[in-house]
Amino acid sequence: EVQLVESGGGLVQPGGSLRLSCAASGFTFSSYEMNWVRQAPGKGLEWVSYISSSGSTIYYADSVKGRFTISRDNAKNSLYLQMNSLRAEDTAVYYCARGAYLSVDYWGQGTLVTVSS
C-alpha cells in the first residue's frame, strides 16, 4: 500500500523557517517524481514544487521561488521542503504528492503550516 506521511508543520513567525518531511513507503520511491502541493484554509489547491525521480530537475511556483527548496533522499525514501522567509500567505496545509500519469496519483494526509506572530 502506498503511504506518504508528512511531518514538520507547525506555528512559525513571519520571516521564520520550517523544514517539512515526507516519508514514503509501499512503492519504489526512487522511480517517481514528487511534488509539494498546498491548500490555504478554505481555499483551493496550489502546486508548490516538483522534483524528478533522480532529483536532477526541480521546479517551483513563482510564489515560493527563492524562498523554498525541495530535495529528496532516495536512500531514505524521503522528500523534503525547506521553507525560509515565511509569510502569512504561506499558511496552508502542505501535501506531499506522488506524480504519475501527468497528474498526482497519491497524496499524503497533509501537514499544517501556520505563519503568524
Next chain:
Amino acid sequence: EIVLTQSPGTLSLSPGERATLSCRASQSVSSSYLAWYQQKPGQAPRLLIYGASSRATGIPDRFSGSGSGTDFTLTISRLEPEDFAVYYCQQYGSSPKFTFGGGTKVEIK
C-alpha cells in the same frame, strides 16, 4: 501560464441525479495533461481521472471524463451520497508544473 476556470462554483443536486462539471482552459491543453480530483472535507484530494478520460485505480464507472482543446467535462452519472464533495481539474505543464482550477462544490439539494 494556462488558467483553468471551473463552473459552476456550486452544483446543488439530489442523490441519483446526473452531475456535469465543466473545466475551461485559457488556451488549448493536450488531453493527456488534464486530470480531475475529488476532495472531501478534512481529507486529501483523490485522483479520479487522468488523461482527460481514463479512470484512476478503484474509481467507480459512474465517473467519466471527456473533452479536448479548451473544454473538458467531468460527469457523475448517478450521484451517490459519498460523491458530495469538491472537484478540481488540473493541467500538467512545464512551469508551473501543475495548474488547478478553482473547484466545483457538489452539494446535496
